Every structure is written in C-alpha cells, then in structure tokens.
Amino acid sequence: MTRREAAPAAGGASRQALTPWLFLAPGLVLFLVAIIYPILNAAQMSLYDWNVLSAASSKFIGFDNYVRAFHDPIFWTALANSGAYMVLTVPPQIILGLGLALLLKAKSPAQPVYRVLFYLPVVTSWVVVSLLFKYLFADQGLINWLMDPSMASPISWLSSRWAAMIAIAALGIWKGIGWSMMIFLAALQGIPAALEEAATMDGANRWQRFRVVSLPAIWPAMAFVLVMLVIGGFNVFISVLLMTGGGPAQATEVVLTYLYSVAFGDLDFGYGSAIAVLLTLVVFVLAMIQLRVYRTDEEVSE
Structure with a gap:
C-alpha cells in the first residue's frame, strides 16, 4: 500500500472515531449545563451564607450549614x-x-x-x-x-x-x-x-x-x-x-x-x-x- 492510499484510510478511521462524539455532543452539553453545573453551583453555595441580592457580598462559612443541618x-x-x-x-x-x-x-x-x-x-x-x-x-x-x-x-x-x-x-x-x-x-x-x-x-x-x-x-x-x-x-x-x-x-x-x-x-x-x-x-x-x-x-x- 502506498502512502497516498494509507492517508485516506487513516482519515476515514479518524472520522469514524469522531462520529459517535458528534452525536453525543448535544446531549452531553445539555447534561453538563442542566445537571452537572447546578450540582457544582449548589455545592459551592452550601459553603456560604449566601446573599440573594449580591453573590459578591456572600460570606464564606465553610461547613457551618452542614453542621446546622445535623x-x-x-x-x-x-x-x-x-x-x-x-x-x-x-x-x-x-x-x-x-x-x-x-x-x-x-x-x-x-x-x-x-x-x-x-x-x-x-x-x-x-x-x-x-x-x-x-x-x-x-x-x-x-x-x-x-x-x-x-x-x-x-x-x-x-x-x-x-x-x-x-x-x-x-x-x-x-x-x-x-x-x-x-x-x-x-x-x-x-x-x-x-x-x-x-x-x-x-x-x-x-x-x-x-x-x-x-x-x-x-x-x-x-x-x-x-x-x-x-x-x-x-x-x-x-x-x-x-x-x-x-x-x-x-x-x-x-x-x-x-x-x-x-x-x-x-x-x-x-x-x-x-x-x-x-x-x-x-x-x-x-x-x-x-x-x-x-x-x-x-x-x-x-
């Protein structure tokens, strides 16, 4: 097999490997935005005395909210x-x-x-x-x-x-x-x-x-x-x-x-x-x- 023949085959294999990810991408993006990000944001907020009007003025209190829950x-x-x-x-x-x-x-x-x-x-x-x-x-x-x-x-x-x-x-x-x-x-x-x-x-x-x-x-x-x-x-x-x-x-x-x-x-x-x-x-x-x-x-x- 010549180099010219091998190059298209390699390109086709890479496209085949990429195709599943293209189909998964919309659902994956939606999952990250609608599920993972809110979970991480909630975990961050749980460590603060969160100010509804201004997140910048929220006070970091560590695990005090968890201690309060217990x-x-x-x-x-x-x-x-x-x-x-x-x-x-x-x-x-x-x-x-x-x-x-x-x-x-x-x-x-x-x-x-x-x-x-x-x-x-x-x-x-x-x-x-x-x-x-x-x-x-x-x-x-x-x-x-x-x-x-x-x-x-x-x-x-x-x-x-x-x-x-x-x-x-x-x-x-x-x-x-x-x-x-x-x-x-x-x-x-x-x-x-x-x-x-x-x-x-x-x-x-x-x-x-x-x-x-x-x-x-x-x-x-x-x-x-x-x-x-x-x-x-x-x-x-x-x-x-x-x-x-x-x-x-x-x-x-x-x-x-x-x-x-x-x-x-x-x-x-x-x-x-x-x-x-x-x-x-x-x-x-x-x-x-x-x-x-x-x-x-x-x-x-x-």
Whole structure:
C-alpha cells in the first residue's frame, strides 16, 4: 500500500472515531449545563451564607450549614418522613406492578384497554391528583364516608403525621403502579417462549415457571425499578406540598418541602443548598448499595 492510499484510510478511521462524539455532543452539553453545573453551583453555595441580592457580598462559612443541618430536628424529621414515604410506597409498587404485568401478559382483545387504564395515572398531573386526594382524605371526604357513612367520628387524615403519610403514600402508590407495570411487562415479553415451554414440558407449574424462569430473566428490570423508585421516593414534593403543606407544625415535612421553605420562604439559599447536597449524597449511597446487592446476587446466580 502506498502512502497516498494509507492517508485516506487513516482519515476515514479518524472520522469514524469522531462520529459517535458528534452525536453525543448535544446531549452531553445539555447534561453538563442542566445537571452537572447546578450540582457544582449548589455545592459551592452550601459553603456560604449566601446573599440573594449580591453573590459578591456572600460570606464564606465553610461547613457551618452542614453542621446546622445535623443539629436541626426539622431536617431529621423531614429525612425520616422521606424514608417512611419510600418504605410505604416502593414495595407495593413493585408487587402490584409485577402482578398486573403478569396478568396483562396474557393475550386478550381487551389487553390494550387495560394497559391504558392502568397507565393513565402515571401521565396525569401531580397537581390535579394531589388536590383530588386531598379532597378524598378530607375530614368530610369520600374515604371517611366509605369507612363510616354516618360520619360520626371521621379520621383527620391530614391533621396528624402518620395518618397524613399514609394518605400521601396512597397517592404515590396509585400513581406509580402503572409505571412499574410497563417496565415489568416489557421485561416479561422479552423472555424467550422456548424457556417457558421447556419448563412446562419438565412438569413445572405456574409458580415454578415464574420462580425459575421469569424472575431471573426480569431481575435486571427489577433492579432498575427498585433504584428508580427509591430515588423517586426521596424526591417526593408536590403531593406533600399540596396535601399538607408540611403541617401540622412541620410534622409531615419531607426533605424537598423543607428545602423549598428554607430556600424560597426564608431566602436562606446557603442552608437550602446544603440540604440539597445531603439529599443527593443519601440517594447516591442508597443507589450504590442497591446496585452492589444486585451485582452480588447476579454473580451468585451465575
């Protein structure tokens, strides 16, 4: 091969190596501008007593905002409420979503209709459904009427901490089941039919086929759903803001509603940024633990 022939080949190889980066560039730029920069900016603001009117006059205070958070009982209450919401909503969404996916896997003429009906809550507005559930769980609302039509002693669902958390969790479960269902349904439909046919020929019943064939095949989807639901559980915001406003006496505050009240109510952006950074760290650690457990289980199964 001559030098003239080698030069175009080298140029073509370099263009091929550059092509993927050209396609990735718009998304990468958007990710850096919309995600990475705000995170770094929030981390910087958390080290300052931030002046809203003039960043130049903001006072550097180091880790004082973080120390304040660790000594703030409302922050710990909000973190506990976020964790409680996550515990109350994640298992039901996984169990019910998987159950619906198994039911809808069977082919029937009405299958598309049921898929749309179960997925419809996912695409509804959080504001609309939060106000709807606030009405349903009101003292004179439908839930109390169903429990006691005489309404002699209605439960004040939204006036106590744990009753309000149950009402808010009910909304989260109702709205999130359809999303889990669609992920599991896609995973179940990706299982080769030959595997289930072989298990049936070996005498496996329905439960054994699910446990031995289906569950291992959808385990990656299960891990994905679990991680995303945990992240979403700690990011609950609109439903709490509209249903209870964090009350009574900030008993139902979650991390994001408390962050919102600190940053935009008290205009304490430095402390609000510190809370945001702490929440990011908590969610990151939990996600890493879940992924580590998933990888360990996958290695054991192999």
